[in-house]
Every structure is written in C-alpha cells, then in structure tokens.
Amino acid sequence: MPRTLPVVRSVFSRRQVLAGGAALAVFGMTGSACSSPPAPPAVDELESQLKLARHDSELATAAAAAAATPVSAALTEVASERAQHAQALATEIARLAVNPTSASSQTTSTTPTTSAAATPPPSPSDVINSLRGSAASASHLATTSSGYRAGLLGSIAAACTASYSVALVFGGSAS
C-alpha cells in the first residue's frame, strides 16, 4: 500500500529553503501495511464497530434532513464518512471470515448505545454524542488490534473526533 510522502524535505543549504520547489520522498516505506495479520480481534468486535458506523451514518442522515443549510451539509458529510467506515469494516470482516487465523480476544470493547429516540428528528448534539462514543470505542480497539486493522481503527477514531470536535461545531467556540 503506497504511502504519500512527507511535506518538507531536508536540504543542506538553508538558502535553498527560500527557493521553494516540489517535495519528494525523504525516507522509505516502513513496510507493507497489508502483511500477515497477527492475532486479529474477534469478528464480534469489528461487528460492533460496524454497527456503530451504520448507526452514526443513519443518525447523521436523519439529523441532516431536519437541519438548516451549513449544519445540514456537515451532517451529510458525517453520514458519508461513517458509511465509508462501515464499508471498510465490512470488507475487513469479510476478509477475516475467509481467513480465520485467530478469533481470540480478551478485550471487551464497550459499545456505547447512545441511540436517540426515533420520533423527533435527532439533533446535531445527538450526532456529536454518538460520534464521541464511537471515537472512544474505535480508539480503544485500535490499541489492542494490530497491523492494518489497528491503523484502520485509529483512522476511524481520528475521523470521528475531527467531525464532532470541529466539523459539527457551529456558532460557539471550537474547543
């Protein structure tokens, strides 16, 4: 899996700094991201992440329908990103099912159920709270997973956090 390259490349002359120009590779790959998976987490744990992703996506979609313009667009983006997470997790689960090397896992990932009532449309705050729980859950599972899966879960945690702490913050100050 190719990696993009670091921004700024070290040079010998400080003068060259001001010349600008294209950045190129500095250091090599740190190894394939898709090499042999050591001790994958139980499918159950990924299934729970999948449920969270789908739930967030549906919640954000419902909230977007009831929200005004800028907020609505942000919620739609959240819905899209969480749907992409669900897709990636489903792919990973399918891969595990084909190649079930190990299903051992002692860690019980807490699955926060912050489902809002269906009757009134969910508010942006409901989505924020749900994403907060999902970020914590993905972050926790990332630390006990390994290889590509750990990276994927870390990335999901990062995306959820950026959404609830920046993208969905309107009016007030972004904490």
Place this chain on the structure above:
Amino acid sequence: MTSAEPSGHNTPADTALCAALTTEHAVIYGYGIVSAHCQPEVNSLVSFSLNQHRQRRDQVIAMLGGRSVNAPVAAAGYQLPMPVNNPTDANRLAVRMEKDTEVAWRAVIEQAQTPEDRKFGVTALTQSAVQAARWNQVLGANPITTAFPGGD
C-alpha cells in the same frame, strides 16, 4: 541525503517512530513559515499547532531514548512542498503538514507492537486530523474532514 536516518538494526516499529519524528521536525520548521505568512487571526491556531508538534517531538525523542534508538535530529533546513507567499499559501501548507503527519502516525500504529505505542499513535493521528480540519476551515475548504485520515 540527510544524516538523520535511523541506524541499522531498528525494528519496524522503531523505524516508523523515527520516520514520524523526522516528519515532526519538518512540520515544526514548516510552522515557522506558516507563522511568518499567516493572518493575525490565526496566530493562536499556529501557536497551538506548533506547541502540539513540539510536545510530541519531545515525547518521541524520550520514547526512542528509552529504547536506545538514535533519534533523528532536525535538518539544517527544509524545502517546502509549495511556494508560500501569502496567508492562503500558509493555510494550505498547514493543512498539508497535518495530512503528512497523519500518514506518518498511521504507519506507526500499523507497525507498533505494543498497546502503548498504538495509543500514542492514535492520539497523534487524531490530533492531526483535528488540526487539519481546523486549517481547512480557515482555508474555506469543503468538506473539512476526510473519512480516513492517514490513508486508505
């Protein structure tokens, strides 16, 4: 090219950590350029970002030291990936640097062999995703977030 390459016998996890540190050095340098060209309204964002990267740099140097791995040092100078002549360029550079930081830390997470290293990596990846979103907001980009920070 540089004398900052890690020495021979490091584990893949250490190598990824060294690579991330090399990125942090470059980003800290780059924020100096951002600071020179940005608008006054984003001074606090520059300071926050810079401090975050500095603290992380220091933590990684300590982590590597604890493993007797030679920590790469900052280069004498860095070539920017794009010309930076105005506030918009500065904002773009900041976004780009946070994105590159994301990539470096996702690699650390994937190569890590301990929960502690993974946790550190997840925190760094998350912080950079948040900062990238903030800089994208300043830039007026839309959307300001991505589904898979650090790649995929």
